[in-house]
Amino acid sequence: MKLVYNIKDKPKFGQLIVFAFQQLLAILAATIAVPSIIGNGMSQSAALFGAGVGTIVYLLFTKFRSPVFLGSSFAFIGSMFAAFGGAVSTAAGHAGLIIGAAFAALVYVVIAIVIKFVGVEWLNKLMPAVVIGPTVAIIGLSLAGNAVGDALKFATNNGSAYEMSAHGWVGFICALVTLLTVMICSVYGKKMAKLIPFIIGILAGYAVAAIFTVIGIKTSNEALQVIDFSIFSNMKWLPDFTFLKAVKGFAEIDGKYIATIAVAYVPVAFVVFAEHIADHKNLSSIIDKDLLADPGLHRTLLGDGIGSLAGSIFGGCPNTTYGESVGCVAITGNASVVTILATAIIAIIISFFGPFVTFLSSIPSCVMGGVCITLYGFIAVSGLKMIQGVDLGENKNLFVVSTILITGIGGMALKIGQVTLTSVACALILGIIVNVLLSRKDNKASK
Numbered sequence: 001m002k003l004v005y006n007i008k009d010k011p012k013f014g015q016l017i018v019f020a021f022q023q024l025l026a027i028l029a030a031t032i033a034v035p036s037i038i039g040n041g042m043s044q045s046a047a048l049f050g051a052g053v054g055t056i057v058y059l060l061f062t063k064f065r066s067p068v069f070l071g072s073s074f075a076f077i078g079s080m081f082a083a084f085g086g087a088v089s090t091a092a093g094h095a096g097l098i099i100g101a102a103f104a105a106l107v108y109v110v111i112a113i114v115i116k117f118v119g120v121e122w123l124n125k126l127m128p129a130v131v132i133g134p135t136v137a138i139i140g141l142s143l144a145g146n147a148v149g150d151a152l153k154f155a156t157n158n159g160s161a162y163e164m165s166a167h168g169w170v171g172f173i174c175a176l177v178t179l180l181t182v183m184i185c186s187v188y189g190k191k192m193a194k195l196i197p198f199i200i201g202i203l204a205g206y207a208v209a210a211i212f213t214v215i216g217i218k219t220s221n222e223a224l225q226v227i228d229f230s231i232f233s234n235m236k237w238l239p240d241f242t243f244l245k246a247v248k249g250f251a252e253i254d255g256k257y258i259a260t261i262a263v264a265y266v267p268v269a270f271v272v273f274a275e276h277i278a279d280h281k282n283l284s285s286i287i288d289k290d291l292l293a294d295p296g297l298h299r300t301l302l303g304d305g306i307g308s309l310a311g312s313i314f315g316g317c318p319n320t321t322y323g324e325s326v327g328c329v330a331i332t333g334n335a336s337v338v339t340i341l342a343t344a345i346i347a348i349i350i351s352f353f354g355p356f357v358t359f360l361s362s363i364p365s366c367v368m369g370g371v372c373i374t375l376y377g378f379i380a381v382s383g384l385k386m387i388q389g390v391d392l393g394e395n396k397n398l399f400v401v402s403t404i405l406i407t408g409i410g411g412m413a414l415k416i417g418q419v420t421l422t423s424v425a426c427a428l429i430l431g432i433i434v435n436v437l438l439s440r441k442d443n444k445a446s447k
Contacts, residue, residue: 002333003334004333005334005335006336011334019336021347022328022332023328023343024324024341024347024360025199026324026325027324027325030072030361034072034073036372045239046241046351049229050150051071051072051344052343053310055307055340055341055347056341058304058307061302062299063299064337065295066295066303067335067337068279070319071324072317073272075268075272076272080097080100083099091246096249096251096261097317098309098313099253099258100318101312103265103266104266104305105305107303108306112161112299113298115298120222127277130435133383135383137379137384138424139275140379140382142423143372144377146372151366152369154168155168169226170212174226175370182200185200186331202363202367202368209227212226213229232359238354242315250304271421271425275320282379283321286329286330286364286384307319307425323376325337327374327375331374396435396439403427404427404430406422407430408426411423412427
């Protein structure tokens with residue numbers, strides 16, 4: 001695609017702040033959702049601070065050549081629950097979060113060292129376009145349910161369809177306003193509007209939601225209330241860093257607990273490694289630059305792993321490269337690494353302003369659902385674009401692509417002991433196996 005701002009381009013300061021804020025909005029909902037899901041005193045502000053620090057670490061390791069933001073990883077949610085579940089106290093659980101992130105980072109470091117010496121050619125042969133293209137598409141398609149679920153947050157899902165109540169329709173209208181505003185700005189807008197469609201869309205959706213909510217409060221009609229303003233009364237003004245809570249907890253852990261943490265985190269790190277490759281292949285296709293070669297997969301892995309550890313020390317949540325960030329780059333055509341750096345700095349700064357973080361977290365799910373329909377859709381489409389040059393007239397290629405798409409869309413997620421192989425990981429692994437098996441004929445013919 002044609003980029004408005006390439007990797008090394010530096011937008012003007014005023015525009016830079018606006019672009020960075022848009023990136024922040026794109027990754028915000030998921031980043032602060034993880035600590036909310038885990039509970040146990042985890043802080044949303046601290047998770048945001050950790051994401052900012054982790055992203056800066058990633059940029060340093062990649063020599064500022066990879067334009068993607070790192071946010072809280074959903075893949076480690078089960079591991080984080082295990083950290084608290086096996087701990088003798090909450091403080092020990094917070095210590096477990098840091099230890100677990102260190103184990104995951106160690107996996108990344110070891111893989112990075114191996115790749116540094118053996119190169120990535122074997123990886124390109126193992127995961128050619130016929131494998132990685134549909135896998136990237138699955139990353140977007142597997143999130144489709146989340147986007148639709150958020151857009152219809154206030155409707156009732158009976159298993160086969162959403163039953164639309166008055167509350168459901170109000171939320172859906174807010175989602176549609178957001179979605180259509182993003183699309184119109186991106187297609188028909190002038191230069192600046194095309195570069196910040198998400199900010200305009202979210203503001204439009206939030207304004208409509210606020211109008212409905214105020215009317216609902218004035219008329220005591222709960223069906224119109226889609227924004228929860230009560231969260232402002234319970235907001236925390238400063239981030240509550242994980243390492244401060246974990247100080248006393250380190251003295252309470254033993255070898256058995258550390259082994260439990262290792263089992264919970266290490267296998268998941270290998271799963272996330274597969275998704276790491278898919279994300280960077282996707283981003284490479286968008287910016288037309290092979291990130292696995294420059295700055296190199298070993299550098300992106302080190303940045304992701306060490307950045308994840310840094311994020312966990314402050315916010316408790318291991319970080320990962322975000323598809324929402326990649327989607328934002330794809331839609332806006334802004335691949336400026338300076339924008340990502342500014343996003344990280346803004347995330348760190350605003351984490352100390354409780355009212356602002358609370359305002360951002362008050363953006364209703366239906367509004368973010370409207371945005372995510374476009375973000376996740378672009379991830380899926382960019383993956384499908386990777387297989388445009390693949391000959392699907394050959395049964396071998398057809399079987400590889402169909403295996404990945406069906407298992408991924410079908411939700412083939414497998415729980416093996418304490419480890420959960422996500423649908424994306426399962427689809428990728430099966431795709432690699434099928435491609436290797438069916439490529440034996442080609443190898444014999446070439447010999």
